[in-house]
Amino acid sequence: MADTKVRGTLQIDPHREPIVVVDDLHIIYRVFGAGGKGNAASAFSRVLRRESRPSMKEVHAIKGLSFVVYRGEAVGIIGTNGSGKSTLLKAIAGLLPPHSGGVFTDGQPSLLGVNAALMKDLTGERNIVLGCLAMGMTPQETRAKYKEIVDFAGLKEGFIQYPMRTYSSGMGARLRFAIAAAKTHDVLLIDEALATGDAKFKVKSKRRIEELRREAGAVFLVAHQLDVVKETCDRVIWIDEGRMHMDGDPAEVIPAYIEATGK
Amino acid sequence: MSHPERLGSQGGESVGTIAEPPHVNETLAAYAARYGLKQSAARPPLRKYIQNVWARRNFIWAFASAKNISMYTESRLGQVWQLLTPILNVSVYYLIFGVLLGTSRGVPDFIPFLVTGVFMFGFTQRSITSGSKSVGDNLSLIRALHFPRATLPLAIAVVEFQQLLLSLVVLLAIVFAWGEPITFHMLLFVPVLALQLLFNVGASLVMARLGAFNRDITQLLPFIMRTWLYMSGVIFSLPQLINHKAALKDNPWLSGLLEANPAYIYVELSRHTLLGEYRGYVHKMGMHSTTQLWAYALAWAAVALIGGFWFFYRAEERYGRG
Numbered sequence: 001m002a003d004t005k006v007r008g009t010l011q012i013d014p015h016r017e018p019i020v021v022v023d024d025l026h027i028i029y030r031v032f033g034a035g036g037k038g039n040a041a042s043a044f045s046r047v048l049r050r051e052s053r054p055s056m057k058e059v060h061a062i063k064g065l066s067f068v069v070y071r072g073e074a075v076g077i078i079g080t081n082g083s084g085k086s087t088l089l090k091a092i093a094g095l096l097p098p099h100s101g102g103v104f105t106d107g108q109p110s111l112l113g114v115n116a117a118l119m120k121d122l123t124g125e126r127n128i129v130l131g132c133l134a135m136g137m138t139p140q141e142t143r144a145k146y147k148e149i150v151d152f153a154g155l156k157e158g159f160i161q162y163p164m165r166t167y168s169s170g171m172g173a174r175l176r177f178a179i180a181a182a183k184t185h186d187v188l189l190i191d192e193a194l195a196t197g198d199a200k201f202k203v204k205s206k207r208r209i210e211e212l213r214r215e216a217g218a219v220f221l222v223a224h225q226l227d228v229v230k231e232t233c234d235r236v237i238w239i240d241e242g243r244m245h246m247d248g249d250p251a252e253v254i255p256a257y258i259e260a261t262g263k
Numbered sequence: 264m265s266h267p268e269r270l271g272s273q274g275g276e277s278v279g280t281i282a283e284p285p286h287v288n289e290t291l292a293a294y295a296a297r298y299g300l301k302q303s304a305a306r307p308p309l310r311k312y313i314q315n316v317w318a319r320r321n322f323i324w325a326f327a328s329a330k331n332i333s334m335y336t337e338s339r340l341g342q343v344w345q346l347l348t349p350i351l352n353v354s355v356y357y358l359i360f361g362v363l364l365g366t367s368r369g370v371p372d373f374i375p376f377l378v379t380g381v382f383m384f385g386f387t388q389r390s391i392t393s394g395s396k397s398v399g400d401n402l403s404l405i406r407a408l409h410f411p412r413a414t415l416p417l418a419i420a421v422v423e424f425q426q427l428l429l430s431l432v433v434l435l436a437i438v439f440a441w442g443e444p445i446t447f448h449m450l451l452f453v454p455v456l457a458l459q460l461l462f463n464v465g466a467s468l469v470m471a472r473l474g475a476f477n478r479d480i481t482q483l484l485p486f487i488m489r490t491w492l493y494m495s496g497v498i499f500s501l502p503q504l505i506n507h508k509a510a511l512k513d514n515p516w517l518s519g520l521l522e523a524n525p526a527y528i529y530v531e532l533s534r535h536t537l538l539g540e541y542r543g544y545v546h547k548m549g550m551h552s553t554t555q556l557w558a559y560a561l562a563w564a565a566v567a568l569i570g571g572f573w574f575f576y577r578a579e580e581r582y583g584r585g
Contacts, residue, residue: 010291018298023291066291094304095406095583103303104295108409119404121333130329133322134410136315163333176407 016070019218020092020109020187024101027062027084027091027242061087063242064101069235074209074219076233076250078226078257084242085222089189092220107186107217110135112177120165124155124175127164131179145182152208153178154201174201181208188212189220206232226254306579315411323414327421349430352385353378353437360498370500371540375441380497382430383533387463387526388488390423394467395474395481398582405583412582413575416471420464427456438537451536458564459529465567468575475582495526502531502545522555525563532556 012018061084069075077085090096092103093111119127128149132142150160153175155167164172180188190209209219209232223229229236229250236253238246246253307315335344356377370376397415398405405412439445474480496504505511505518512518521527535542535553542553 012294018295018300021291021295021298021300023295068291068294092303093409094302094580097304097581102292104292104300105303106298106300109303110409111406119329119333119401122329126325126329130322130325131408133319133325134404134408134414136318136410139321180408 010066010068012068013070018068019071019073019106020069020220021104022065022067022088022092022101023104025062025065025088025091025103026060026099026101027087027096028058028060028099029087029096061242062091065239065242065244066101067237067244067247069218069220071218072213073235074213074221074233076229076236077220077222077239078224078229078236078254079239079245080261083239085239086191087242088239089191089220089222092187093189105187109187109189110180110185111189112180112191121163123163124153124160124167127175128160128179132182135180135183137183149175149178149182152181152204154204170198170201177205181205181212184212184215184217186217187220188217189222191222192224202228226258230254304580306576309573309576312411312413312576312579316413316417319410319414322410323418323421326414326418327425330418330422331425345426345429346433349382349433352381353433356381356498370503371544372441372443372538375438375443375538376500376534376541377498378434378437379534379537380530382427382434383459383530384492384495384497384526385430386423386427386459387466387529388492389426390420390463390467391470392481392484392488393419393423395470395484397467397471398475399478399481402583412579413468413572416467416575417464419471420460420467423463424460443538443540446539448539449537452533455529455532455536455560458560459533461564462525462529462560462567465564465569465571468571469567472575472578476578491524491526494521495524495530496521497526497530500541500545501527502548506548523559525559525567528556528559528563532560 065088077088079085087096089111091098092105093109094103095111119130122130128146129142132145132149133139137145153171155171155175159167159171164175167175177190188209209221213219219232221229221232233250236246236248236250236257237244238253238257246256306312331345332342335342338344340347357374360377361374394416397419398412401415405415470480492498495501501521505521510517511521532553535545535556546552
């Protein structure tokens, strides 16, 4: 593999146009509420003594990642639980500040996660309209895309009129993906969002991801199902404990990963 | 915070392996810059940001309407509450101040005076309270889609404005029921409303940023709001108080401070435009003129809107981070 790399060396292909550059990225974030006494009296005395919360812990989640992603690539990110996959996506999306290093992108990356509905008290219908408008579409464009989104999400009859809190996790994820995929994104980051979909939806979303790639963006996919990664991605990055472990062709990285994790 | 000036050390030594000589020893950051890539967490320049917000005006409106509708979905009467809430509010105040206490302390048309005060103060109060939650309550939206975050507090201000418009139906009904004649002077109420809306937008932008990074604010706000209510001459006439209390007369700076309070300004100005008899009553006491109120109202609207927008914008890239 030409672009397989070992930590410390990085090759750049001068003939391709980069869309995401991750430069020696370190992410350290703070976690609140990790142990410690939680009663009011102790909290008050801490405030008086101007101490920071003892329950605050720092987590060094990404420890110096560097890589370049080119236009039209679909990159799968694999690794065990807690290896920093989701953190990396958040950092690329600009939701977590880098401790040092940086992430450079063309356009604004959009992150699609699994957590909850967009606005759970509103109907699916309103979520579609609001989602499209929030992404910067005009009301005309929104109306034009509406049918397409509903069809793509493939919700059961009538569910589009129900508040999103009544949706199953799979239905919610599908609708979110359908809304986000309605627009061409420069960089689309998908965090396990396809895991809850059924087989039919997986086929549809795979096709849509390919379309998005052709429209000159890049797609990042975090998934635990390796078959999804193998089918969708043309490059796989394996991270372990926040460090780059392997980067290259799925046919090479995935078997190595399977072997290492003892599946 | 990110460090745009920091260049990757690792990239620098490694790109030496590539074919083209000009890129030798180029850092990854410089490589990214050469292709026009931007820091992903960077905040757009102010001009661009304002354009982005303006481009989302349909979103702001749709979001506000959706919030308004979803607010009462759990209750059986649904949207009727939008009208019922102000009516019940007025009934409570009428019962306590009109019937039980029966004191108007010499203020003419006390019930319209009180209702105007409560509704107009409530408009600002609710804008601030819900503004402080506008970022925290919409984290899933913020983390899912990219859009200028200022649209959220702006939408909240619009929600409160839509709510107020319904309350105004009740308010005007009461004003006229108390025999207030319809005059051209009442048209001045429209610019008062517009100025108060601009002030509320600014205040809710400020509170949105404070509330986003300090959740304790939401616990404190009810107390601050209640104190503000009593300071703003909502349930009593502040000009009358200043006129009668010796302590305030002796300390003109204190009464000057009370008279500069924005909530008082908008409440009092609404009364001046809507209630002719009250306006005459205040003028007879030889207190500050309506012109002074207008000047303050304009100044507060401008300061709050510009300052609030700037304040909110400064933290744009940090909203929604966990």
